[in-house]
Amino acid sequence: MGLIAGIFDLLFGGGRNVVRETAEVFRENAEAGAVRDVEMRGQAMSQFGAEFAVPRKGGFDRFMDGLNRLPRPALALGTLGLFVAAMVDPLWFAARMQGIALVPEPLWWLLGVIVSFYFGARHQAKVQDLQRDISVTMMRAPQVMANLQTLRQMRADSPGAADPGTDAELTAQLTAPDPNPALEDWRRLRA
Incomplete structure (x- = not known):
């Protein structure tokens, strides 16, 4: 028992965790990484907010901001509109x-x-x-x-869109009746 207690004291004693410290050499501590990530995102958002903190003074500034935002959506929607027009x-x-x-x-x-x-x-x-x-x-x-x-x-x-023109074979095919077995049976029954 004393040997096992000595090993545990060596690994975990004195407020230390040698296993955790050794593992953190090879793998980041997830909790500490999450804290650093939150701090970084907060600083980035503060920086982005500071960039747009300049108040716009007049209607012309707002108009120009809106005008500068139009070309990209207009090009994207116009291209999609061309595809729709091609299908319609x-x-x-x-x-x-x-x-x-x-x-x-x-x-x-x-x-x-x-x-x-x-x-x-x-x-x-x-x-x-x-x-x-x-x-x-x-x-x-x-x-x-x-x-x-x-x-x-x-x-x-267009006038004459279905006209076969001077093609006699096509005209003969168009005017020849299609075989209809049900109609032939009906005619036989009536005769």
């Missing part, structure tokens, strides 16, 4: 995208630069050959017009 009316959406296909490349670069600088991103623009881009865009114009004409013809409310 694909032909309408395709017609609008054909119009976007005519936007010249330098204008896309300018939009990219403006958006990049607005959101704080670094953007290094390359020198673009403006005449080449405009000629490429103008060469696309007849194809865009043909695409728009095809889209107009595909609309369900």
Whole structure:
């Protein structure tokens, strides 16, 4: 008994816990870590609060703060709106995208630069050959017009949308009656 008591006194005596102290060398004390975490969060919140403690003096400041908060949600909601529009009316959406296909490349670069600088991103623009881009865009114009004409013809409310045209085989398939066994049985019973 004296030997066991001596070992316990060595490990836990004198207000010490050698096992706990040794374990804390390899693993953080969870309670002490939680206390440090609470202190750190409190200091961070105090710092954030101090940053916004400057009172806004006038309506212009409040207006500008609100205006600065609009672009990100507007871009996000606008992009989601494009997806919804594409699902609701694909032909309408395709017609609008054909119009976007005519936007010249330098204008896309300018939009990219403006958006990049607005959101704080670094953007290094390359020198673009403006005449080449405009000629490429103008060469696309007849194809865009043909695409728009095809889209107009595909609309369900267009005259002749279901017309098979001059395809005789398709016309024969459309006018041939489908076999209906129930109808054939009914006709046999009536005869």
